[in-house]
Amino acid sequence: MFTDYSKEGFKKHLRDDPTIYPLFCKFANQAASVREYYSAMAIFQMMRWESTIVMKNKDFKIANNWCSHYARKFMRDHPKQKGFFRLLIHPFTFFPTEADEREAIANNIVHAERVKRQKGV
Numbered sequence: 001m002f003t004d005y006s007k008e009g010f011k012k013h014l015r016d017d018p019t020i021y022p023l024f025c026k027f028a029n030q031a032a033s034v035r036e037y038y039s040a041m042a043i044f045q046m047m048r049w050e051s052t053i054v055m056k057n058k059d060f061k062i063a064n065n066w067c068s069h070y071a072r073k074f075m076r077d078h079p080k081q082k083g084f085f086r087l088l089i090h091p092f093t094f095f096p097t098e099a100d101e102r103e104a105i106a107n108n109i110v111h112a113e114r115v116k117r118q119k120g121v
Contacts, residue, residue, distance in 0.1 A: 003063065010069040020062060023047050024070045025078075032081050040071035040085045 003009065014021060027046045031038040044067055051060035071085035078084075 003065070005063075005065045005069075007069075010066065010073075013066060013069075020047070021070065021073065023050065025074060028074050028081070028084070029078075032078075032084055037084060037086055040067045040074075044070075 004012070024043055024047060027043045027050075028038070028040075031043065041064065044062060044064065047062065048060065051057045068087060071087060075082050075084060
C-alpha cells in the first residue's frame, strides 16, 4: 500500500486520525519544559509506549515517515518552541519548494549532505 507522505498527505493523515497530534504535543511540551532540543523520533517512541502499553491500544500504529511533519507542525503551532526539533533536509525531501527552503533557513534546519560532510562520511 502506497502512502502519500507529502504535505497534502499529512493534512489527510491529521483528519483521518486526530488523536495523534495532541499526544505528540503532550510529550513535546513535557520535553520542552526540561530540554532545549529533543528528538521527534523519541517522542514517536513515547507515543507508541503510551498508546500500546499504558492505554492498551493494540491497534495504535504510526509510520516514522510522519515524524518530520509532526515536528514542523509542532514548531509552527508553538512559536516559543521554534527550533526545538533539529530538522534535516534530505536530497529527496517532501518539502522541495522555495518557501520550504526559506523556512529551513529561518529555523536553522540542516541539509543532510552538510551533516555527512561534517561527520566525514
